[in-house]
Amino acid sequence: xxxxxxxxxxxxxxxxxxxxxxxxxxxxxxxxxxxxxxxxxxxxxxxxxxxxxxxxxxxxxxxxxxxxxxxxxxxxxxxxxxxxxxxxxxxxxxxxxxxxxxxxxxxxxxxxxxxxxxxxxxxxxxxxxxxxxxxxxxxxxxxxxxxxxxxxxxxxxxxxxxxxxxxxxxxxxxxxxxxxxxxxxxxxxxxxxxxxxxxxxxxxxxxxxxxxxxxxxxxxxxxxxxxxxxxxxxxxxxxxxxxxxxxxxxxxxxxxxxxxxxxxxxxxxxxxxxxxxxxxxxxxxxxxxxxxxxxxxxxxxxxxxxxxxxxxxxxxxxxxxxxxxxxxxxxxxxxxxxxxxxxxxxxxxxxxxxxxxxxxxxxxxxxxxxxxxxxxxxxxxxxxxxxxxxxxxxxxxxxxxxxxxxxxxxxxxxxxxxxxxxxxxxxxxxxxxxxxxxxxxxxxxxxxxxxxxxxxx
Ligand code: C2O
Ligand code: CU
Ligand code: CU
Numbered sequence: 396x397x398x399x400x401x402x403x404x405x406x407x408x409x410x411x412x413x414x415x416x417x418x419x420x421x422x423x424x425x426x427x428x429x430x431x432x433x434x435x436x437x438x439x440x441x442x443x444x445x446x447x448x449x450x451x452x453x454x455x456x457x458x459x460x461x462x463x464x465x466x467x468x469x470x471x472x473x474x475x476x477x478x479x480x481x482x483x484x485x486x487x488x489x490x491x492x493x494x495x496x497x498x499x500x501x502x503x504x505x506x507x508x509x510x511x512x513x514x515x516x517x518x519x520x521x522x523x524x525x526x527x528x529x530x531x532x533x534x535x536x537x538x539x540x541x542x543x544x545x546x547x548x549x550x551x552x553x554x555x556x557x558x559x560x561x562x563x564x565x566x567x568x569x570x571x572x573x574x575x576x577x578x579x580x581x582x583x584x585x586x587x588x589x590x591x592x593x594x595x596x597x598x599x600x601x602x603x604x605x606x607x608x609x610x611x612x613x614x615x616x617x618x619x620x621x622x623x624x625x626x627x628x629x630x631x632x633x634x635x636x637x638x639x640x641x642x643x644x645x646x647x648x649x650x651x652x653x654x655x656x657x658x659x660x661x662x663x664x665x666x667x668x669x670x671x672x673x674x675x676x677x678x679x680x681x682x683x684x685x686x687x688x689x690x691x692x693x694x695x696x697x698x699x700x701x702x703x704x705x706x707x708x709x710x711x712x713x714x715x716x717x718x719x720x721x722x723x724x725x726x727x728x729x730x731x732x733x734x735x736x737x738x739x740x741x742x743x744x745x746x747x748x749x750x751x752x753x754x755x756x757x758x759x760x761x762x763x764x765x766x767x768x769x770x771x772x773x774x775x776x777x778x779x780x781x782x783x784x785x786x787x788x789x790x791x792x793x794x795x796x797x798x799x800x801x802x803x804x805x806x807x808x809x810x811x812x813x814x815x816x817x818x819x820x821x822x823x824x825x826x827x828x829x830x831x832x833x834x835x836x837x838x839x840x841x842x843x844x845x846x847x848x849x850x851x852x
Contacts (some may be wrong), residue, residue, distance in 0.1 A: 400578060400683040400776070403585035403617075405563070408596025410672075410693040412436040415594050416558070417536060418447075420454040422464045426478070428520070428534060429471040435566065435595050442570045443533035444472070451593040453518070453536030455558060458509060460542040466505040470497045475522045476529060479783070480538060481653065482516035482635060482808045483509060487829030490783055493523035494752060511786070512711075512806065513545035514637030515558070515609050515655045523752065527615050527838035528573045531584060533593070535560065535613045545638060548707050551607040551659070557599065559673075561650075561691060562590045562613045575839055580741045581732060582683035582776070583616020583652075583837040591692045598693040601662050604702035608658045608673075609633075612650045615838040618684050618777060618811070619691070622647040623660070624672035630706055633657030636786040636806025638711035643801040647676055651779035651811040653836035656802050659706055665696045679795075680777050681814045713805050716788050716821045721766040725757060729812060729835065729845070730774030741843055743835065749844030750834075756847035759824050766790065768819045771812040778840065779811045780818075784831035784851075787822040809836060824851050 431445035446453030458464065470476050475498050479491030485507040488495060497503045516538040520529040537558055550556070563586035564571055575584045591597050612619060623629060628644045635655050642659070650656055665671060671694045678685035732743045742749060748756065759765065767787075769780050772794055786806040789799055795816035803810070812818050834846030 400582035405689040414597040451533035479521035484826040491521040512637040513542040602698040619675040620678040630659040743845035750846040757849040
């Protein structure tokens with residue numbers, strides 16, 4: 396059997412529907428996971444999942460660091476669900492572990508205090524073997540934390556701050572179908588339609604100014620290589636864990652599922668009525684990814700203004716960890732994915748083990764600084780690796796791209812390991828004791844067993 400895996404080619408829309416933005420809500424709210432209807436340009440009314448009656452996705456939760464959060468999740472689905480607060484350092488019983496899932500018809504009160512840097516985090520379901528399905532059908536939302544360090548920079552805000560949740564979807568018979576074949580479990584499920592904030596092929600009007608564009612790749616498996624259609628560079632100011640120490644100008648940027656990037660895009664030199672697309676360029680991503688260039692969203696320049704914002708040369712102070720600070724090193728073999736003997740099931744493993752909710756894979760001392768190495772040297776698939784409960788730094792990458800990328804300084808909770816790569820990260824386990832997950836954020840890989848548990852004592 397050919398194990399290569401096939402790309403799912405993107406079908407571009409006409410970019411005639413205005414971009415939508417999730418409503419913004421504070422630290423006290425109710426999220427109701429439910430079936431919703433959305434009017435999708437070119438497809439009519441389709442049914443999907445959302446956290447409010449408004450449609451797909453959920454509200455953007457916006458709080459200041461130090462705030463207490465009180466969110467009631469009501470489960471109006473006909474199966475279990477829960478919420479994981481991706482990137483937040485919170486107690487393990489609030490983190491959306493699959494053992495804390497809520498049955499259909501039930502509810503749960505998420506109660507925690509957010510004590511961490513400003514950044515764009517996000518939330519999504521994490522019930523065992525249901526994460527991929529529920530996210531793909533529309534359950535996800537942004538969780539934005541502000542702090543005084545970030546406020547003091549006076550970054551573009553209001554209508555000059557644009558959050559974008561980029562996701563690929565399938566649409567068939569009025570709904571978003573989810574039933575990956577064995578081959579789609581191998582590659583991860585990809586859709587042919589790119590949605591931004593729940594809108595297929597949208598456009599956004601902008602002025603001749605610098606905008607802060609904050610992007611989540613909320614796709615199950617698809618990786619994007621972000622670029623502007625006119626070839627202009629853009630500036631990266633932040634990533635998963637908040638602001639970088641200093642801005643970096645780049646021409647393109649690879650963003651894997653679960654990763655966030657915080658960009659400044661400068662529209663100030665463009666003429667009125669011109670158009671610019673955010674696109675995904677081709678890249679080297681194994682057999683199933685990066686083979687095609689396609690458009691994500693159109694920006695229309697509609698208004699001439701004078702903009703005095705300059706990107707600060709220094710953004711944030713980052714306490715840089717070095718290899719010598721770590722006391723423990725662990726190796727994770729992520730290069731094995733295989734079909735069983737009868738050829739009818741895929742397995743994705745970490746250190747040759749499939750997820751077992753009754754097994755603790757790694758025991759960690761509270762306060763320890765550790766180095767974890769993800770080894771995809773002989774792997775054929777990209778694996779975006781994620782740890783719950785911590786933020787880490789990326790130390791090195793050998794093989795494959797053989798370098799750190801421009802979004803890999805500062806703090807992160809995701810790191811992309813392309814085929815051939817070995818990536819080393821350094822993690823301070825200094826938040827909470829308890830049991831947390833680590834896994835591949837290709838959600839089909841995750842649901843297929845590419846997940847483990849660590850316990851901090
Ligand atoms: Cu977005 Cu277990 O993660
Ligand atoms: Cu997470
Ligand atoms: Cu994977």
